[in-house]
Amino acid sequence: MDRARTAAAPAEAPAAHRTGVAVEHAEQRPPSDGEAVFAVRDLTVSYGSNPAIVDVTMEIRRGEITALIGPSGCGKSTFIRCFNRMNDLIPTARVRGEITYHGVDLYGKGVDPVEVRRRVGMVFQKPNPFPKSIADNITFGPKVTGMKFDPDEIVERSLKRAALWDEVRNKLDDSAYSLSGGQQQRLCIARAIAVDPDVILMDEPCSALDPIATGRIEDLMRELQERYTIIIVTHNMQQAARVSDRTAFFTAEVESEENDHRFGRLVEYDLTENIFKNPQDSRTEDYVTGRFG
Amino acid sequence: MGVATPERTVRKALGELQRPAERKTKERVFRFLLFAATVVGVVVLGVLIVSVAIDGVPRINSTFFTNYYSRFPERTGIRSGLTGTLSLMVLTASFSFPIGVGAAIYLEEFAPKNRLTDLLEANVSNLAGVPSVVYGLLGAAVFVYLLDFGRSLLAASLALSLLILPVIIVAGRESIRAVPQAIRQGGLALGGTPWQVASRQVLPAAMPGILTGTILALSRAIGETAPILVVGAAFTRRADNVPWEPLDSFTALPIQIFQFVSNFQEEFRVDAASAGIVVLLVVLLLMNSAAILLRNRYSRRW
Ligand SMILES: Nc1ncnc2c1ncn2[C@@H]1O[C@H](COP(=O)(O)OP(=O)(O)OP(=O)(O)O)[C@@H](O)[C@H]1O
Numbered sequence A: 001m002d003r004a005r006t007a008a009a010p011a012e013a014p015a016a017h018r019t020g021v022a023v024e025h026a027e028q029r030p031p032s033d034g035e036a037v038f039a040v041r042d043l044t045v046s047y048g049s050n051p052a053i054v055d056v057t058m059e060i061r062r063g064e065i066t067a068l069i070g071p072s073g074c075g076k077s078t079f080i081r082c083f084n085r086m087n088d089l090i091p092t093a094r095v096r097g098e099i100t101y102h103g104v105d106l107y108g109k110g111v112d113p114v115e116v117r118r119r120v121g122m123v124f125q126k127p128n129p130f131p132k133s134i135a136d137n138i139t140f141g142p143k144v145t146g147m148k149f150d151p152d153e154i155v156e157r158s159l160k161r162a163a164l165w166d167e168v169r170n171k172l173d174d175s176a177y178s179l180s181g182g183q184q185q186r187l188c189i190a191r192a193i194a195v196d197p198d199v200i201l202m203d204e205p206c207s208a209l210d211p212i213a214t215g216r217i218e219d220l221m222r223e224l225q226e227r228y229t230i231i232i233v234t235h236n237m238q239q240a241a242r243v244s245d246r247t248a249f250f251t252a253e254v255e256s257e258e259n260d261h262r263f264g265r266l267v268e269y270d271l272t273e274n275i276f277k278n279p280q281d282s283r284t285e286d287y288v289t290g291r292f293g
Numbered sequence B: 001m002g003v004a005t006p007e008r009t010v011r012k013a014l015g016e017l018q019r020p021a022e023r024k025t026k027e028r029v030f031r032f033l034l035f036a037a038t039v040v041g042v043v044v045l046g047v048l049i050v051s052v053a054i055d056g057v058p059r060i061n062s063t064f065f066t067n068y069y070s071r072f073p074e075r076t077g078i079r080s081g082l083t084g085t086l087s088l089m090v091l092t093a094s095f096s097f098p099i100g101v102g103a104a105i106y107l108e109e110f111a112p113k114n115r116l117t118d119l120l121e122a123n124v125s126n127l128a129g130v131p132s133v134v135y136g137l138l139g140a141a142v143f144v145y146l147l148d149f150g151r152s153l154l155a156a157s158l159a160l161s162l163l164i165l166p167v168i169i170v171a172g173r174e175s176i177r178a179v180p181q182a183i184r185q186g187g188l189a190l191g192g193t194p195w196q197v198a199s200r201q202v203l204p205a206a207m208p209g210i211l212t213g214t215i216l217a218l219s220r221a222i223g224e225t226a227p228i229l230v231v232g233a234a235f236t237r238r239a240d241n242v243p244w245e246p247l248d249s250f251t252a253l254p255i256q257i258f259q260f261v262s263n264f265q266e267e268f269r270v271d272a273a274s275a276g277i278v279v280l281l282v283v284l285l286l287m288n289s290a291a292i293l294l295r296n297r298y299s300r301r302w
């Protein structure tokens, strides 16, 4: 409604932050100090000869929650999997262009995907706890990454940060499969936190959950934001609007007249308030107002 | 919505949903044939088991287990066969299980997809169908003579290991494949190496299935006569076998039963042989129940 005001307010925040006037801006978004965690340049990902997402250029900033939205099949999952090199697991996937992580080329020579994943954690669409006890789910990451840790302490700390501790503190040795879907997803978040990553990727983390469980995970994300940079794929506009600082909108474009192959493009990337209240591109506006398709 | 569906039309439609009478009889005949086939198998097996049990059970007493072979039928026993079979099982399991599981993990989790591995995979399945006597001959040639293990427990258990390896590999691969991809992705996303994820998540998750397959394979090996005969099991052995003396000569339950049956005296040919068969069957039954128990208890619907 009131576009001028809402668009202007967030723009001031980073500047104020830099001058050190932090107190009044505790509520303000974005909290970013402007430093790019990831810089994506001309990224194209193809499966075989079919490009899934083409020429994406954007920066992900430290301490922010970045939402990726767009219609089904526009390559959001493909894109988010580039940040922790999960696409390496798909034999046909090919990545061109560049992603730097704190200035280092993620796909450069000698970069070990295992090392990347130790810093960039991921939470999947469907909760995927290991078929082990709750405690074992948490300690797997620290064990394989060779961290020195006290199991009891890391289990408690991770579960507390994932807002699950109170519900499971008395049954840490029970199977993770005995938890509800929402609890399982929070366990997966706790598991990702346990290795103390720098970034957490979430690909539709709430799509298998009810609204209450979803609400809890959204609250959780806002808390986690203080320590971690978060990238989230979501189909839920309200969710993107509620939790994210910046939003990137992708579309699926038809490649050519004669064949029906579609590939994704980044249409607009801006502060979330701008994307939802003052989009620059008509396609973004159609999508966020539900007039898409 | 507004137009009411005439009841007549609905009833007519329902009539069309019923099976035509002709198809009904055809189905009935077919079902009867299938049932008959099942019954024939079960009944024949049942009659065999009952007749063996009638002859054998009265012969079983404690000295039948504790005595070695004797020329006197009332004093003969299966002690050497029993200790031989148990030692064979322990050794066979300890050779075939690690190798089979290793091969299964490699083929499922690490092997590149190329012609060589395709060939390997096809052959593993083919090997499962090779007659057991062939493994015996191979064992005799390689382990008894070439490697000079002699007609020993070791040579026999290596031959049996070759026999059941393909079964373990196939069972292992199936249960490893049944572990959802999401588990692997979860492990890798936490910074696990492919090996860490395979050994700490995938393998434990697949273990109940692998164990079930291994026990079933072992229970097949336990009844095998041909391969250990070819490798050179002793007929009349009067000593115990233990797994930690693998170069000893040996005998096994099926061999002892075979030896009883070959005797012209009825007390051997019928009574002792049947008693030996009953013991062998009970051992087999115990192993198979353990496998089923394991499967029902730990198997997971992913
Ligand atoms: N493993 C794969 N092999 C081949 N093509 C793939 C693979 N994964 C995705 N694709 C293709 O890439 C395109 C983008 O898929 P992707 O899963 O990234 O979309 P998405 O935006 O995440 O969709 P959704 O919102 O439905 O999850 C689609 O056309 C899809 O068919």
Ligand SMILES: [Mg+2]
Residues within 6 Å of the ligand: A076, A077, A078, A203
């Ligand atoms: Mg997706």
